[in-house]
Amino acid sequence: MKAYFGKIVILVALGLAITGILYLKGQSPASTPVAQESPLTIPATQPAPPVVTPDPPIVTKPSPPKTNPPAKQEKPSAVVVPAPVKPAPVPPATVPSPPPSRPAKLPMLLELGSDSCRPCQMMQPVLAELCDEYAGKLRVEFIDVWKDETAGRKYGIQAIPTQIIFDAEGKELYRHIGYYPKDDIIEKLRELGIE
Numbered sequence: 001m002k003a004y005f006g007k008i009v010i011l012v013a014l015g016l017a018i019t020g021i022l023y024l025k026g027q028s029p030a031s032t033p034v035a036q037e038s039p040l041t042i043p044a045t046q047p048a049p050p051v052v053t054p055d056p057p058i059v060t061k062p063s064p065p066k067t068n069p070p071a072k073q074e075k076p077s078a079v080v081v082p083a084p085v086k087p088a089p090v091p092p093a094t095v096p097s098p099p100p101s102r103p104a105k106l107p108m109l110l111e112l113g114s115d116s117c118r119p120c121q122m123m124q125p126v127l128a129e130l131c132d133e134y135a136g137k138l139r140v141e142f143i144d145v146w147k148d149e150t151a152g153r154k155y156g157i158q159a160i161p162t163q164i165i166f167d168a169e170g171k172e173l174y175r176h177i178g179y180y181p182k183d184d185i186i187e188k189l190r191e192l193g194i195e
Helices: 002-025 118-133 149-154 182-191
Strands: 108-113 139-144 162-166 172-177
Touching: 108 118, 118 139, 118 182, 162 182
Parallel strands: 108 139
Antiparallel strands: 108 162, 162 172
């Protein structure tokens, strides 16, 4: 079928080319040749006829079938943080010190993520609820590692969000990478003796 169509296109193009040449000579395809001074010369008294070129045939490819997006999108669980190519120097005065010291020593849930990371954004309401529910029992902190790269290096962060649970003395007890449901966090806190 394609070969047959290709032959038709070539024949039509050839016919249009011959018609154009005859038109330039001053002949129509149906008329017989008339003797002229020269086959391709046009007398100076006549204006030059416009050159007409046939339009090439338009060949279109069928567009691929459209597919509907999946009905349910899975929630992203983690975002890989690329290692910085060349860390920008940060003046010491602008570097926030990760977990600020407080008079009462409490265990801490520290999330290292970013304000622009989707799984990190999904964690924000969870962290806010835990902060309210565990007030006076647990510190809940968040550090944006894209704004504070030193914290990412300090805690060895390779993907975000990363949640780290520390005891009251600052010793790491548990580490989780990705979205962390509130019920799972509460269960882990109980396992670690934080009620």
